Amino acid sequence: MNKRKTVFIEGPITPSFIANSIEKHQTKTTIGAHDIFLGQVRADKIEGKIVQAIDYSAYTEMAEGKFHEIREATFSKYDLTCMHIYHSLGKVKAGEICLFVFVSAPHRKVAFEALEFLVEEIKKEVPVFGKEVFEDETHVWKVNKV
């Protein structure tokens, strides 16, 4: 579990990718509870214009290091069986999934708590930058609310 895993995916995270990921866990029968967070791109209205997509970029090497640190911190804090994090890079349209966080544990409570911790840490610590693109190709830069 200490090896670094690939987190970044080019483009949106598809529902079938998520379904496959769930299916792969059916052989792990010590698991009694999964919890999943899916981040979806909102079609926010900003100064009269509607967000059509978010174009994600990252300081990839630092981001991968941070994802690794967050994984380690979560495993040491919570009794999890496994954990998966996937984040999009590049363009993700409104309504599509850009973040998929998946935790599994023997019992539900730890899964709920670990998932919230993980998502908050990712938003706070990982250098990913989202450019909100409008239909007329103009853009603004998104900032996460703390």
Added chain:
Amino acid sequence: MELKVLYFGMIAEVTGCNEEIILLESNSNVDQLENLLKDKYQNLQHLSFKVAIDKEISANDTLLNPNNEIALLPPFSGG
């Protein structure tokens, strides 16, 4: 000394490049680099950013050396 500086997101938009070499006196710190860059790119003065040295967010009095990988990071917006 020569420092390699990386720019991301809205910062890269202001500087017009993703990375460049900046010349600074030896033993300069993060603050001095920031001042030089804000002089060079006036629009940086209006932006909020943090400086990462070797992939860790660093304090303003941290001393720089030419082996450091320096990055200017705008507010994060992952997820």
